[in-house]
Amino acid sequence: MERVLTYDKLWFAQETKLKEQELIANVLNGDNDAFKEIVKKYASRVAATVIGMLGHCPEAEDIGQEAFVRLYQSLHKFRGESSLATYLTRIAINLSLNEIRRRGRQRKLYLTNSEEKIDTFADTTNHNEQKETSELVQRGLQKLPVKFRSVIVLRLIDGYSTEETAKILNLPVGTVLSRLSRAQMKLKNILTPLYKGET
Amino acid sequence: MIDKGKAMNKKILKLLYRSLDTDLSEKDQKRLDDALKKSGELRMEKEQALAQRRAISKSGTQSFKPFFVERVMRQIQSLGPTKKNGFEIFYETFKAMFLRLAIASAVVLLVLVSYNLIKSDIIPQDEIIFASDTTMEEILDLPLF
Numbered sequence: 156m157e158r159v160l161t162y163d164k165l166w167f168a169q170e171t172k173l174k175e176q177e178l179i180a181n182v183l184n185g186d187n188d189a190f191k192e193i194v195k196k197y198a199s200r201v202a203a204t205v206i207g208m209l210g211h212c213p214e215a216e217d218i219g220q221e222a223f224v225r226l227y228q229s230l231h232k233f234r235g236e237s238s239l240a241t242y243l244t245r246i247a248i249n250l251s252l253n254e255i256r257r258r259g260r261q262r263k264l265y266l267t268n269s270e271e272k273i274d275t276f277a278d279t280t281n282h283n284e285q286k287e288t289s290e291l292v293q294r295g296l297q298k299l300p301v302k303f304r305s306v307i308v309l310r311l312i313d314g315y316s317t318e319e320t321a322k323i324l325n326l327p328v329g330t331v332l333s334r335l336s337r338a339q340m341k342l343k344n345i346l347t348p349l350y351k352g353e354t
Numbered sequence: 355m356i357d358k359g360k361a362m363n364k365k366i367l368k369l370l371y372r373s374l375d376t377d378l379s380e381k382d383q384k385r386l387d388d389a390l391k392k393s394g395e396l397r398m399e400k401e402q403a404l405a406q407r408r409a410i411s412k413s414g415t416q417s418f419k420p421f422f423v424e425r426v427m428r429q430i431q432s433l434g435p436t437k438k439n440g441f442e443i444f445y446e447t448f449k450a451m452f453l454r455l456a457i458a459s460a461v462v463l464l465v466l467v468s469y470n471l472i473k474s475d476i477i478p479q480d481e482i483i484f485a486s487d488t489t490m491e492e493i494l495d496l497p498l499f
Contacts (some may be wrong), residue, residue, distance in 0.1 A: 190430060194423045202416040216418050227433065289413035296410075310375065311407055312414030317375050336371035338386045343406060 175239045182230055195238070200240060201247045207308035208251035210297045220255055222247040229242050237293060237322065244313060245323045248305060253299050295346045303338035306331055370400055374407065466496070 161281055181189035201219050208216045225246050244318070296304055309320040310331070321328045369386045378386065380494060390396050 162470045172388075187427065187430060191423060191427055194426050198426075199415075199417055202418050202422075203414040207414060216422070218431060219418050219422065220426050224429055224433070227430050264465055288409050291414075292409050292413035296413075307410060311410040314411070332372055332376055333368075335375050336368050337369050339369065339374075339403060339406065342410075343402065346406065 162266075167176070172235070172238070176235065179230060179233060179239070184228070190227060193226070197223075197240060197243055201243060203312050204244055204247045204308055205251050207296060207312045208248065209254060210293060210303060214254055218247070218250045221250055225250070241315070241319060241323060244309070244315070247321060248309065252301065252305070289348065291349050295342055295349060298345050299338060299341060303334055303341060306334045307338050307342065310335055366396065367399065370396065371403060372404060469496070 178189045178192055181209060182193070199218070199237065201222050201292065202215075205218045222243060226243050229246075232289070237245075253344065261300070277313045296307065305324060306320055308316045309323055317328055317331050320326075321331045324331065326334075366386065366389045369382055370390075371385070372378065373386055377383075390400065
């Protein structure tokens with residue numbers, strides 16, 4: 156039974172890869188509708204990555220758009236060694252990291268406080284329990300150091316394996332595993348007071 | 355004594371979190387299982403960690419504002435078709451033209467070096483790589499087989 160499932164999985168992966176290759180070939184031949192298909196297919200994944208990294212902010216959407224523009228511009232270089240999703244996630248995470256660095260520089264220059272942004276966002280939460288939990292988690296994530304946040308976003312939000320996460324971040328698997336453990340422990344310490352309403 | 359216990363707990367905690375993402379070695383897995391059997395606190399920690407992971411996964415259902423796809427496509431259309439730049443086109447043409455020639459030259463060179471090596475027992479190094487006074491005509495006059 157397990158073998159049948161594995162075979163199905165492999166077949167599905169192969170099918171997806173073929174479809175992806177066809178879409179890419181069409182884009183390279185100037186078919187913009189094919190690229191629209193790609194954007195539709197991966198918009199939510201890019202949103203999860205970028206919003207996970209940056210939080211809900213106007214820049215997140217800009218970074219999301221930029222990720223697709225970069226993908227479009229570099230599509231002819233895509234060799235198919237990884238899946239298109241992984242390739243796109245790598246672009247999205249790198250752009251997010253750049254944005255975080257830029258924010259860091261701006262913070263130093265203008266002494267703006269990102270905590271304020273988080274608190275402002277908290278005012279707009281609705282009363283749906285699930286949404287509330289998600290927003291708390293998002294707030295908690297924003298308080299995590301970037302190196303921990305990126306592994307959590309890729310592994311637990313985007314659902315990449317530890318090996319894929321390591322490839323995307325260009326890190327050894329051991330480092331990813333240890334960052335994941337530490338990140339979850341840190342996040343627990345951040346979230347516990349948030350759950351208790353000690354914000 | 356307390357410090358030792360704390361350090362132990364930290365190690366077990368690390369193992370616990372690690373076990374959620376990878377298979378532990380047999381020894382570590384046994385250590386964790388034993389600790390889980392003994393400590394209710396650790397079992398609680400595991401439940402909380404799993405709940406936290408579920409909450410994180412669910413928080414990832416995100417989307418951009420409506421008409422995101424259309425906004426991206428507007429940007430794409432303003433860019434024009436995706437193209438290779440001049441250097442890439444030159445590099446690929448150059449590679450296509452000279453790759454076979456380079457391989458053929460390498461093979462010919464290898465054959466000539468091997469021939470010279472087989473022909474004489476002791477050959478000075480400069481003669482192997484044709485760096486001696488040998489002229490081009492002499493090289494070309496060499497019988498191949």
